[in-house]
Amino acid sequence: MYKLLIVEDVPLERKALRKIIQRQYFNINILEDAKNGIEAIEKAKLYRPDIILMDIRIPEISGLEAQKRIVKIVPNVKTIILTAYSEFDYAQEAIKNGVADYLLKPVRPEDLVKAIDLAIVSLTKAISVVGTGQSSAIVERDILKGVLNYIERHYCSEIKLNAVAEFAHLNPQYFSRYFKKEMGITFTNYVMKLRVEKAKRLLADTNYPIYRIAAELGFSDPTYFNKVFLKYEKQPPYKYKQTISK
Incomplete structure (x- = not known):
């Protein structure tokens, strides 16, 4: 805290x-x-x-x-x-x-x-490992938490790996490797999966048309949004909505 x-x-x-x-x-x-x-x-x-x-x-x-x-x-x-x-x-x-x-x-x-x-x-x-008794692994996990919070707030915009790496004051190549190691998924896939999960919630809880959901999640092209959703859910958004409606 x-x-x-x-x-x-x-x-x-x-x-x-x-x-x-x-x-x-x-x-x-x-x-x-x-x-x-x-x-x-x-x-x-x-x-x-x-x-x-x-x-x-x-x-x-x-x-x-x-x-x-x-x-x-x-x-x-x-x-x-x-x-x-x-x-x-x-x-x-x-x-x-x-x-x-x-x-x-x-x-x-x-x-x-x-x-x-x-x-x-x-x-x-800046945490001192000696002074606080914390390991470097704990410090890195704290940085990761900050990054995940940052992504949660900005996933609807055009969020780029370089921008997030700069936010964390880390080299982009190192940040990319570290993120995949810790999360078991690439940065890009993490952001896309997060958007898809948010889309599923909107499909379940609202009657918004597909194009509006795509726009609210930062997709400028509804067709691309459909492709992304299909890739991760193995069905297009309208099919998913039909399934949960039943």
């Missing part, structure tokens, strides 16, 4: 960030929010968060100054700075002070999720 601290002085924005994270992650414990820079430092000392969402323009001391002090307390923390466009130069300065990423406000949910995903992968890879 990862610990995340939100540092933001606007209540509505804190609530919005919290909702996005709670909706997307089961493995993140959101700590009590900090409303200013001083509170951020105090809560960092007390809770030692793994990830911080830090607004730059907060009362008492700025987010950048708070970050400078926090990183001395929690060196491995992954801080994601939230900044308005007019503060872009400050965001660039933040990168020099150990900030993992920065997002322009208003923050889009998909950008926030991507930044947190990358922070989690970075945290997982």
Whole structure:
């Protein structure tokens, strides 16, 4: 379970960030929010968060100054700075002070999720085998869990192996071999089988036409969707729907 601290002085924005994270992650414990820079430092000392969402323009001391002090307390923390466009130069300065990423406000949910995903992968890879007593195999399994969660959220889009390997900070060739070794199936086949399983659920639970199901699962061509479904289920989608309807 990862610990995340939100540092933001606007209540509505804190609530919005919290909702996005709670909706997307089961493995993140959101700590009590900090409303200013001083509170951020105090809560960092007390809770030692793994990830911080830090607004730059907060009362008492700025987010950048708070970050400078926090990183001395929690060196491995992954801080994601939230900044308005007019503060872009400050965001660039933040990168020099150990900030993992920065997002322009208003923050889009998909950008926030991507930044947190990358922070989690970075945290997982940075685990010290000696310091934690964890084996490298456990670290790799944690990375795989993160990858599978990423695929689950993006299977409806045109998801490519290279993009997922980049997300996991792994060489594409190594990632391809590792994924097949661990899952017993190639990356491409895993994604296609996942789409087919989602299609079966839609065929069973809705009256959507085939072309709509294909579109919702990221297939631009219904004919190709039919071929993929036939390959994995040995029958076309309409036959499958007829079978389960009986």
